Amino acid sequence: MPTKCRLLVKNASQVVVICNNGEKYLTKNAMQNLCVVENGSVVIGCDGLIKAVGPADAIQAQYSEDLFEKVIDATGMCVIPGLVDAHTHPVWAGDRVHEFAMKLAGATYMDVHRAGGGIHFTVERTRAASASDLLASLTARLGRMLRTGTTLVECKSGYGLELDTEVRMLEVIEAARRSLPINISSTYCGAHAVPRGKTVAEATEDILQVQLPALRRRMSSGELRVDNIDVFCERGVFDLEATRAILQAGKDMGLHINFHGDELHPMNSAQLGAELGALAISHLEEVTAEGIAAMATAKTAAPRARDMLEAGVIVALGSDFNPNAYCCSMPLVMHLACVNMRLAMPEALAAATINAAYALGRSDTHGSLEVGKHGDLVLLNCRRWEHLIYQLGGHQELIRCVAIKGNVVLDSDKTLDF
Numbered sequence: 001m002p003t004k005c006r007l008l009v010k011n012a013s014q015v016v017v018i019c020n021n022g023e024k025y026l027t028k029n030a031m032q033n034l035c036v037v038e039n040g041s042v043v044i045g046c047d048g049l050i051k052a053v054g055p056a057d058a059i060q061a062q063y064s065e066d067l068f069e070k071v072i073d074a075t076g077m078c079v080i081p082g083l084v085d086a087h088t089h090p091v092w093a094g095d096r097v098h099e100f101a102m103k104l105a106g107a108t109y110m111d112v113h114r115a116g117g118g119i120h121f122t123v124e125r126t127r128a129a130s131a132s133d134l135l136a137s138l139t140a141r142l143g144r145m146l147r148t149g150t151t152l153v154e155c156k157s158g159y160g161l162e163l164d165t166e167v168r169m170l171e172v173i174e175a176a177r178r179s180l181p182i183n184i185s186s187t188y189c190g191a192h193a194v195p196r197g198k199t200v201a202e203a204t205e206d207i208l209q210v211q212l213p214a215l216r217r218r219m220s221s222g223e224l225r226v227d228n229i230d231v232f233c234e235r236g237v238f239d240l241e242a243t244r245a246i247l248q249a250g251k252d253m254g255l256h257i258n259f260h261g262d263e264l265h266p267m268n269s270a271q272l273g274a275e276l277g278a279l280a281i282s283h284l285e286e287v288t289a290e291g292i293a294a295m296a297t298a299k300t301a302a303p304r305a306r307d308m309l310e311a312g313v314i315v316a317l318g319s320d321f322n323p324n325a326y327c328c329s330m331p332l333v334m335h336l337a338c339v340n341m342r343l344a345m346p347e348a349l350a351a352a353t354i355n356a357a358y359a360l361g362r363s364d365t366h367g368s369l370e371v372g373k374h375g376d377l378v379l380l381n382c383r384r385w386e387h388l389i390y391q392l393g394g395h396q397e398l399i400r401c402v403a404i405k406g407n408v409v410l411d412s413d414k415t416l417d418f
Contacts, residue, residue: 044375048405082151087318158189
């Protein structure tokens with residue numbers, strides 16, 4: 001008796017596999033030559049893993065529809081992998097809408113920071129918030145992300161800057177991981193800013209001697225799962241020496257290095273990340289040519305586009321969702337990457353799937369529709385997948401459903417159940 005399967009998505013106009021030879025990431029020309037099956041179908045087994053992808057007639061000949069718990073006729077539609085958001089700060093209380101007006105009036109990021117706003121404004125409100133309130137707001141934000149096609153998201157702490165609140169944030173992220181269908185990669189970001197009243201040296205010592213040892217104990221006991229470590233390496237925040245010490249300590253604990261660097265000033269963060277074997281570095285608006293070359297050699301993922309693409313850097317995308325940049329939508333991020341950073345649409349999709357998964361150490365299981373990977377997919381109500389990027393702001397009408405491990409968790413005709 002053949003084994004029952006969980007989901008068949010059949011007769012799609014396009015199935016965008018992304019890559020089909022087990023690639024962990026794509027660079028250069030490979031990002032513009034994505035694997036696409038015309039008139040294709042996808043089979044997901046009861047274990048939630050992809051069992052087959054290919055032409056619809058070949059899948060039909062191999063699998064009887066009676067074998068499936070659910071069958072979706074995707075005629076006239078497209079299937080893409082679940083999108084991956086490689087950088088978010090989704091756990092916080094309060095908002096900073098007033099700062100948006102300040103920035104529109106000409107204030108810089110550091111102007112706001114020095115005026116008592118920015119990260120410290122959010123830290124005060126997050127420290128005062130209960131775990132239940134933080135979990136409720138995180139759940140709502142992850143639901144918004146899921147509705148825009150994100151099935152794997154990186155979630156950072158970093159609005160505590162002291163042990164109790166940082167642990168509370170990580171506990172909230174862990175609770176979301178255990179209770180919600182969306183996949184989560186958890187990041188400790190206790191070095192997001194230097195706490196008020198402390199020097200860089202004092203803040204670094206607290207992280208190395210208090211926060212990380214406590215985190216190690218919670219991880220060893222199984223209470224928390226933390227995947228990555230992050231530091232904001234920037235002038236006036238954590239310098240290169242402090243960043244190196246914190247990242248190395250996290251690496252020694254088994255955490256992936258995935259940090260903020262060269263955002264406002266050239267800090268040689270890219271070279272540091274390459275030296276330490278960082279999986280990814282975010283921002284990099286002020287990265288040097290030498291830094292780009294170092295990242296290309298070290299196979300470190302990064303977001304800045306054309307120069308990096310041409311140098312062979314692994315370019316990944318993330319929303320950077322936070323109270324300073326309130327964006328939950330990877331389709332919007334991909335559109336902006338195409339318009340503002342001159343990515344081609346296939347490059348943007350690769351950067352938001354397989355490369356973003358690589359930046360989180362998950363490209364073995366996520367980021368493409370290959371046999372053996374998680375059955376995470378998005379069904380688009382259009383005949384060509386490019387409409388998801390082309391139709392600015394139209395993704396809510398285009399996304400027909402979202403499946404995670406073959407379970408349909410979002411249907412455009414139904415209400416999300418979390």
